Amino acid sequence: MDDQLNYAPCGYLVMQKDGRIMEANQTMLDMLELAGHELADQHIHSILTVPSKMYYQTYFTPLISMYQRVNEMYLTLRSRKEHIPVLVNAIEREGRIEFVFMQMKLRDEYENELIWEKRHTEWILQETNEAYWKLQQLMSELESKKQELVTLNAELQEMALSDPLTGLKNRRFFQERMAAFLQQAETEEVPFSILLIDVDHFKKVNDTFGHPIGDLVLQELAVKLENEIREEDVVARMGGEEFVIILSQTSAKKVRMIAERVRKNIAYSVWAHTAVTVSIGAATYEKDDTSITLLSRADGALYQSKKEGRNRVSFQ
Known part of the structure; x- marks a missing residue:
């Protein structure tokens, strides 16, 4: 597991379909106050409270079996303290289930505060007529906190789908959109293509200018890539210095032109810190393609671009 995933701002856990835990990132281990060897091969029930075990069996297990994914389910984990x-x-894939856990302590604090405000308001209403003004004030605060809770939930959802460094969508969002594009291509025969993009000699940038400048270069590249796509396209950071673009309704002939345009615009643009070039691997959907086969062809094309000298486009 790479450092970026290992120390991501959310818990990540992989288990087998029988419920036995295979691995977890450091954030998850810290959340549970456990060492890696204490969690490996344990059943998922070992980290759930008793009510959450029942909820897990009643709702999670049937949902993941029917749909191979579960979104926004609330559970309670049991740590040492x-x-x-x-x-x-x-999400279930390749015979295993991957989890992302976002702590919701702040949400519980908001909910408890909302409950307290409501009870206090009812008490004031029953006690005295002159409490009417206070009642209105408390109701206003209650509505404000409800809006804060809605905003907080929206921010948490956005965090789960976004790359914290560049602000682009992350690998998880890319995989969800890729599945939708594949479904549309299969059922409606709508073509699409992908560009796998890797920064050339990025290690040299970090070694020469330092990682903070390297991060700024990735952020600047993210902006440039967003400027290259249409509203219906998708650009995401896969990790490290690797990015991906899904080009909607784009044939094999057209994707070559777009990929070359992207490469040139990056190579000849003005950079705030240090200029970089990119190598690109392009691939277009073919009948019976899966996410794995399409990405594999794009990755093979990217390897060819790197092998032939970088700062170029290859297609498979």
């Missing part, structure tokens, strides 16, 4: 409310998203 406390119970931790979490928002859970999960």
